[in-house]
Amino acid sequence: xxxxxxxxxxxxxxxxxxxxxxxxxxxxxxxxxxxxxxxxxxxxxxxxxxxxxxxxxxxxxxxxxxxxxxxxxxxxxxxxxxxxxxxxxxxxxxxxxxxxxxxxxxxxxxxxxxxxxxxxxxxxxxxxxxxxxxxxxxxxxxxxxxxxxxxxxxxxxxxxxxxxxxxxxxxxxxxxxxxxxxxxxxxxxxxxxxxxxxxxxxxxxxxxxxxxxxxxxxxxxxxxxxxxxxxxxxxxxxxxxxxxxxxxxxxxxxxxxxxxxxxxxxxxxxxxxxxxxx
Amino acid sequence: xxxxxxxxxxxxxxxxxxxxxxxxxxxxxxxxxxxxxxxxxxxxxxxxxxxxxxxxxxxxxxxxxxxxxxxxxxxxxxxxxxxxxxxxxxxxxxxxxxxxxxxxxxxxxxxxxxxxxxxxxxxxxxxxxxxxxxxxxxxxxxxxxxxxxxxxxxxxxxxxxxxxxxxxxxxxxxxxxxxxxxxxxxxxxxxxxxxxxxxxxxxxxxxxxxxxxxxxxxxxxxxxxxxxxxxxxxxxxxxxxxxxxxxxxxxxxxxxxxxxxxxxxxxxxxxxxxxxxxxxx
Numbered sequence: 301x302x303x304x305x306x307x308x309x310x311x312x313x314x315x316x317x318x319x320x321x322x323x324x325x326x327x328x329x330x331x332x333x334x335x336x337x338x339x340x341x342x343x344x345x346x347x348x349x350x351x352x353x354x355x356x357x358x359x360x361x362x363x364x365x366x367x368x369x370x371x372x373x374x375x376x377x378x379x380x381x382x383x384x385x386x387x388x389x390x391x392x393x394x395x396x397x398x399x400x401x402x403x404x405x406x407x408x409x410x411x412x413x414x415x416x417x418x419x420x421x422x423x424x425x426x427x428x429x430x431x432x433x434x435x436x437x438x439x440x441x442x443x444x445x446x447x448x449x450x451x452x453x454x455x456x457x458x459x460x461x462x463x464x465x466x467x468x469x470x471x472x473x474x475x476x477x478x479x480x481x482x483x484x485x486x487x488x489x490x491x492x493x494x495x496x497x498x499x500x501x502x503x504x505x506x507x508x509x510x511x512x513x514x515x516x517x518x519x520x521x522x523x524x525x526x527x528x529x530x531x532x533x534x535x536x537x538x539x540x541x542x543x544x545x546x547x548x549x550x551x552x553x554x555x556x557x558x559x560x561x562x563x564x565x566x567x568x569x570x571x572x573x574x575x576x577x578x
Numbered sequence: 579x580x581x582x583x584x585x586x587x588x589x590x591x592x593x594x595x596x597x598x599x600x601x602x603x604x605x606x607x608x609x610x611x612x613x614x615x616x617x618x619x620x621x622x623x624x625x626x627x628x629x630x631x632x633x634x635x636x637x638x639x640x641x642x643x644x645x646x647x648x649x650x651x652x653x654x655x656x657x658x659x660x661x662x663x664x665x666x667x668x669x670x671x672x673x674x675x676x677x678x679x680x681x682x683x684x685x686x687x688x689x690x691x692x693x694x695x696x697x698x699x700x701x702x703x704x705x706x707x708x709x710x711x712x713x714x715x716x717x718x719x720x721x722x723x724x725x726x727x728x729x730x731x732x733x734x735x736x737x738x739x740x741x742x743x744x745x746x747x748x749x750x751x752x753x754x755x756x757x758x759x760x761x762x763x764x765x766x767x768x769x770x771x772x773x774x775x776x777x778x779x780x781x782x783x784x785x786x787x788x789x790x791x792x793x794x795x796x797x798x799x800x801x802x803x804x805x806x807x808x809x810x811x812x813x814x815x816x817x818x819x820x821x822x823x824x825x826x827x828x829x830x831x832x833x834x835x836x837x838x839x840x841x842x843x844x845x846x847x848x849x850x851x852x853x854x855x856x857x858x859x
Contacts (some may be wrong), residue, residue: 361692362691364693389770389771392771394767394771400782402786403786405764409781409785416778417772421777428780428781475771
């Protein structure tokens, strides 16, 4: 059952030092510091709106911090030129909360999109005419028990299936840093365990660091040796799971424990970019 | 915490969108009023006795539609030419619009990812392409047609070029708008994981926007057929050139036959659009 790991692999360190992130006047991350050893696997928990998604996007170089030092795979991305920064993005995989799959796209292309950073433009275009490496996509889907969906369109899938297809894209990528935002939120508990196990095994095989935000506290404690609690844009605790007790959790969620340990309700999509509504 | 605040929340906050809506409505009315006066728009004029008389006389020559085999053959050839002008013109237009849209659309910008703002240089390039598209479409196709008739002589080539250029500008603008108003999560996610711009377009934006892009392109093809008729009047080939001859000879029956052909063409374009949308959705 316990497949969690501490660092056994050589690789590059990732972390934040005194990082703050603001959207306009709102401070979303406030002076956050944390470090990941190479190959380390961490779960982030915390109430809705605490800043979990922003934290993952900051690590993915898709939000520029207002203050602080960021280290992604051994470099500070904001000291790089545009080209080098984009090449750095190839080495990480950010799985957003809502699976980013075009409804009309077929599963095979949605999964193979994980190979785009490796493919040239010509191969990418050719694969849309006839799928290149369909076997790779099928094998990745098989690890989530979806191999029979290979040639279906994404809008024919259930929510949980879409979520797993988006994760199968991770399996075919070559990322060295996995940043997963609520990757199992649409799955039943047994499947959630199995999917996390697959992802953790893959990260371990590659020596990739893994950061997962979860709303199911029991899942985080069962599967991750290190658990970080985030509340109101700050790190509330960053502890080995043995030291995460009921009081810490009660403080984190600001509610009675019996409600929070089961499942903390969280809205499905974080409002990440304010758009003008008409 | 949520419950204890319930009492304080009894005053519902004002809808922040309200002011903007009222302003937009007032501005629209303020523009519409003077415009109506300026154009001397007066529907009653249509129904005055003298107008009705003239209309009746003109329409009386239309019946019956001309249907001599000789003439129908002529119309068939001209129709085929019109469709060909519109189609080749659209192919040129797409060849202009598609790359332009890929360059100018914000959603394929990598530099916007962290900040929402593009780097100055790429923002300038995008603005430049937009201005080029504005230039291409702000000169009406009939003016381009007259220009090309001077340059390459009477005939279909002038019509093709005119449609290609004007419609390239229009398609480019609308392609950009379709891309930018679409659901961009798929495209953004690919860019965030290091995919290139063209790759992110092909695997993200393309499957999302394909039906809109197709149906707008087919609609523009329909417009191109009509436009090629208008340009025929200045000698740029096709049904329009034929229609101009018939009108000069006051052969209303021939005009009616050709108008019926137009209705059929537009109807076919409509069917094609509906079919394509259904096939793609």
